[in-house]
Amino acid sequence: MKFAWIDLRTVPEANRTAVIDAAVHSKIAGVVANDPALLDDLPPTITRVLFADVPVDSPHLVIEALHEQDRLDRLSTAFVQVSDDRTLKLACAAAERLDHTVVAFTDPTKIPLEIVIAAAHGAPGKLVTVVADLVEAAIVLEVLEHGSDGVLMAPKDASDVFKLARLLETTSPPLTLTTLTVEAVTHNGLGDRVCVDTASHFREDEGILVGSFSSGFVLCCSETHPLPYMPTRPFRVNAGALHSYVLGPANRTNYLSELRSGSKVLAVDAAGHTRELTVGRAKLESRPMLTITARSPENVEVSLMVQDDWHVRVLGPGGKVRNVTELQPGDELLGYLAPEQRHVGLPIGEFCKES
Template identity: 40%
Template structure:
């Protein structure tokens, strides 16, 4: 598990690009992308209150300028950023080399022409090929003519990620770092989708929001991926009793669970117990590997960013947090909430800290919870004294948001 940090100035930061370039590539959605901000043509880009100035302090790792802007990025406040310079001629390359001096490794030369990129290499500067894919020929060129290139910035004429998938596939076994260039500063959906193509996405983006609201959305997406692990611990069962008829929901998600994943469900804000998906053998029906038989509709469903939802609030399109036995988490969209009246059973357990956690689920043998060792336990066979896999949370919630206040739930 890589430790992920909010600010990229930390020397231990590992991104998708650095993992590919320096470690032979370990594709992972837990690694953050490289983000370059294109300041060309933005008159106030370097103002103190500009969107770029804020982005440079947050998740962005690079700034794209032309040769006329070199003096702007020479400021010490941009020392941590990669300076990507779109050059026009050999004189521009020489100017970058002179300005970079001992810090030449923090400069990258960008151009479309292979000869100019070769000159950058000769000057011991890293290079970035800039290409716009408009047809099959330019797509093939982007895939085939990048030998000796450190970065590839690629944009596309058409609003489809199919050609991007081909570029990603062709480059996955090479050290080439691929960044998709998104010219529309408001197209945050394209940016986020590009970070997920072929499951793991490109290594980075050249994307330059002009509004703080769009940058907020990008930051929220990135921050969500930094919280990629929970501390799971054992809770000892203290009671298991039938409580009669009630309404419960199954959560069907747009993914396929493994036998080492589940969801955290609880009746209080003190924590949840790991519910099993329907991936384990049942003698009387086919498996439903997309489903968790989750529990009573008043239950908390633990989600990303330390948020919760009541089960009754969830619907198709809501986001669910999938949790692995190792505590690693990821997000998946909900396809369906299946709600019916069923007999229910209440199970309470207690952490070593003394905090109680509980679930109310369909009172049937085929519904399962994970034991502390990760094995599935049929609900009606769980006995007092058994240990279940669970998550302890700080109690107190207001509309799903943690609140530091006195609260008693029982």
């Protein structure tokens, strides 16, 4: 689980109490200071981190600046300023061996951080990266897909602390998928469909959840699997008609017509695991359309309108790939039932009937 420490050393004294209160309230993992008195009254749920040149007799986690590799055996936690090849190697050695390694990078490139993350992979300790702001924190937490275990940020005020806490909560929880049984496939004639091209590769059992009704979605397959007459496009989902809902992060939906470069969608696999993906392009074109009507074991009707072509695919139980033009009544698909209705994409407990 990712975590954050906040650094009090540069927080203005006028804001310090509010920042500490925000850290406690939002369950920030640790507070860093160079004055032990600022840490003494923190609750036991927060790690008290003291920056010091030499160890002190206190219950604080003491971080010492590490300058030479021969000091590693005398430390459990260290701070390394990475500015060249020597200090990069020092940071890697520390991350491999110490309980906590805090690293700061002089240059804006993330290549040195990638090298430290790779060196520390599988090590029992935790890597904490110093970040300048919330934007950099979001990047650092995802570098090499693994990211730094934690970030250390000096907030300007209490609002920065709350925003940092929310950033750590953006891990994508799993969804409970259901098995839908196809009832009918209807050919509709011409309509506008949207292909969603993401900035990431889909895995073979992944797609996105799309539906005509906000109450239910079908797992639409990516073009990861080979197709005749055309190359695979493992970043693409031929997703459905422009009016359709697509499920995104934080249980929010968008119409397919609303997606733009930079929008977010959820990749969902056959077991319900999810991850947030960035849309690189949404491509709308007129094509013949068909409607799949299916029903859940709870008797909820789920509808999906997609391009009427054999190469458009949806996923069934176990990640089985199904061509939409070959679907028959009784076939099984993977889907998701939303527990709430929607208003401007947000879940809300109100009466709503869609047909």
